[in-house]
Amino acid sequence: MTSRLLxxxxxxxxxxxxxxxxxxxxxxxxxAAAVVAAxxxxxxxxxxxxxxxxxxxxxxxxxEATLPSASESATASPEASPTAxxxxxxxxxxxxxxxxxxxxxxxPARTSAKPARTSAAPEPARIPGPGYDSSADAQKxxxxxxxxxxxxxxxxxxxxxxxxxxxCKAADKVFAQPQTAGILGASYxxxxxxxxxxxxxxxxxxxKYSPSxxxxxxxVLVVVSSSGxxxxxxxxTGNPSLTADGINAFLRKWAS
Numbered sequence: 001m002t003s004r005l006l007x008x009x010x011x012x013x014x015x016x017x018x019x020x021x022x023x024x025x026x027x028x029x030x031x032a033a034a035v036v037a038a039x040x041x042x043x044x045x046x047x048x049x050x051x052x053x054x055x056x057x058x059x060x061x062x063x064e065a066t067l068p069s070a071s072e073s074a075t076a077s078p079e080a081s082p083t084a085x086x087x088x089x090x091x092x093x094x095x096x097x098x099x100x101x102x103x104x105x106x107x108p109a110r111t112s113a114k115p116a117r118t119s120a121a122p123e124p125a126r127i128p129g130p131g132y133d134s135s136a137d138a139q140k141x142x143x144x145x146x147x148x149x150x151x152x153x154x155x156x157x158x159x160x161x162x163x164x165x166x167x168c169k170a171a172d173k174v175f176a177q178p179q180t181a182g183i184l185g186a187s188y189x190x191x192x193x194x195x196x197x198x199x200x201x202x203x204x205x206x207x208k209y210s211p212s213x214x215x216x217x218x219x220v221l222v223v224v225s226s227s228g229x230x231x232x233x234x235x236x237t238g239n240p241s242l243t244a245d246g247i248n249a250f251l252r253k254w255a256s
Contacts, residue, residue: 122152124185130172131163132194138202145189149226155255156226157188160206161219162196168219170242180248187255188223195220210235223254 125148145156161168174180175190184190195202195218207213209222210233221234232254240246 124182125152125154125189127175127181127184127190128192130169130176132161132168132192132196134163134194134197134199136194138191138193138199138205141191141193142205145191146224146226146228148189149224153226154186155188155231156224157184157190157251158209158222158224159190159192159219160195160202160210160216160222161192162194164196165218167217167239167242171219171247174242174244174247177244180244180251183248183251183255187251209233212236221250 142156142158148154149156159168159171161171175184193202193205195206195216206216206220209224209230210216210220212233212235214235216235217239219234219239221232221239223231225231234240240250
């Protein structure tokens with residue numbers, strides 16, 4: 001009886017499709033049949049076949065029965081691995097992305113206060129050279145000096161003199177010295193007017209800005225404000241000492 005059962009099991013195993021392709025449900029009857037055959041062999045005594053011939057029938061189905069769960073775990077693991085690997089990459093990309101400031105926030109460079117700009121010192125006024133130009137239009141020169149004085153706030157210094165006047169030459173030497181020239185350029189627009197010739201126009205200008213009359217001692221120095229008002233007239237007050245100290249003190253006193 002045992003021999004018949006074993007032959008039946010083996011015949012069924014030959015006609016059955018390969019176990020690797022069959023589902024788990026079709027393998028279970030084979031396992032049960034093998035177990036029954038093994039039990040019958042133990043009950044009926046040793047089989048006519050060698051002892052090792054029945055081992056594949058008993059051990060094979062049990063090993064094959066566990067393969068689906070191993071294949072299922074192998075199939076399930078690739079499905080879970082992309083999710084696990086995606087999480088580190090996502091966190092790495094998130095950590096690598098630099099944070100950006102809010103659109104409404106201002107950068108420290110824009111909000112920091114800038115140092116105040118100091119206004120550049122104005123260019124010094126031009127100082128005419130020594131002597132007096134008898135051919136110059138003194139009226140136009142005075143008008144130009146008054147316009148410049150209104151623009152930059154300097155005063156106008158009118159110097160009435162003559163080329164043959166010794167005192168006028170002494171004053172010219174002081175005007176050329178660096179310290180005096182610096183005071184003149186910073187605070188005055190100097191106009192030199194020749195009254196040593198026969199220019200009636202220039203003589204009229206002298207009487208206009210120094211109307212006290214009488215005998216004039218050259219040079220006559222008249223300081224005029226930017227509005228055209230006479231501030232001082234040396235024909236009335238007398239000339240300062242024609243030295244650097246005397247003229248510098250005079251210029252500083254009447255500078256606007």
